[in-house]
Amino acid sequence: MLKIQEIREIIKLIDQSDIEEFVYKHDGSKIELKKRVNRPVEETVRYVTEQVQAPQPVIRQEAAPEVPAVEAPAAEATPAQEAEKSNLHKIVSPMVGTFYQAPSPDSDPYVKVGSEVTSDSIVCIVEAMKLFNEIEAEVEGKIAEILVKDGELVEYGQPLFLVEPK
Structure with missing residues (x-):
C-alpha cells in the first residue's frame, strides 16, 4: 500500500x-x-x-487559490530572467522532485560552473518517488550557472542550469 x-x-x-x-x-x-x-x-x-x-x-x-505574482524590480533581475534576455540556454526540471548534483553523497558533482557539456551529458539527478532520474543537458556548451542547491526541492519546469551554447 x-x-x-x-x-x-x-x-x-x-x-x-x-x-x-x-x-x-x-x-x-x-x-x-x-x-x-x-x-x-x-x-x-x-x-x-x-x-x-x-x-x-x-x-x-x-485547487489552491491563485496568488497574484509579485515581479522583482527591473534592477534586480534573477539569473533565469537574465538568461531569457541573453543567449543562455536553460536546463529545466522535467518533474517535481529533489535535485542532486552527484550520483552519491561522496562523489564529485556531474558538472560545475565552466564544465563543457554535450547534448547527452548527464548534469544532475532529480529524485521523484524514490526513482532517480538522470537529467541530460540537451544542448552543447559550457555551464554558466547552477541555479539550485544540492538536496533542494525543485518544481516542474524550474530552471536548474544556465548553459552558454556553442
Missing part, C-alpha cells in the same frame, strides 16, 4: 502533466486519479480492498 506522501507526489505529478486519468492496482488495492480539464483541479483517490467491506474513503485535493 502506498503511503500518503507517495500519493500526494503522484497527485502533483498528474496535476502537472497532460494525463487526465491514472489507475494503480497492487495487492488488492486500487487508486484512481481523474483530472477535470478546464475546471478547478479535483482528484479523487479511492481505495478498494477485497478483504474490507467498509465504505471507501475519498480524498479530495482542492
Whole structure:
C-alpha cells in the first residue's frame, strides 16, 4: 500500500502533466486519479480492498487559490530572467522532485560552473518517488550557472542550469 506522501507526489505529478486519468492496482488495492480539464483541479483517490467491506474513503485535493505574482524590480533581475534576455540556454526540471548534483553523497558533482557539456551529458539527478532520474543537458556548451542547491526541492519546469551554447 502506498503511503500518503507517495500519493500526494503522484497527485502533483498528474496535476502537472497532460494525463487526465491514472489507475494503480497492487495487492488488492486500487487508486484512481481523474483530472477535470478546464475546471478547478479535483482528484479523487479511492481505495478498494477485497478483504474490507467498509465504505471507501475519498480524498479530495482542492485547487489552491491563485496568488497574484509579485515581479522583482527591473534592477534586480534573477539569473533565469537574465538568461531569457541573453543567449543562455536553460536546463529545466522535467518533474517535481529533489535535485542532486552527484550520483552519491561522496562523489564529485556531474558538472560545475565552466564544465563543457554535450547534448547527452548527464548534469544532475532529480529524485521523484524514490526513482532517480538522470537529467541530460540537451544542448552543447559550457555551464554558466547552477541555479539550485544540492538536496533542494525543485518544481516542474524550474530552471536548474544556465548553459552558454556553442
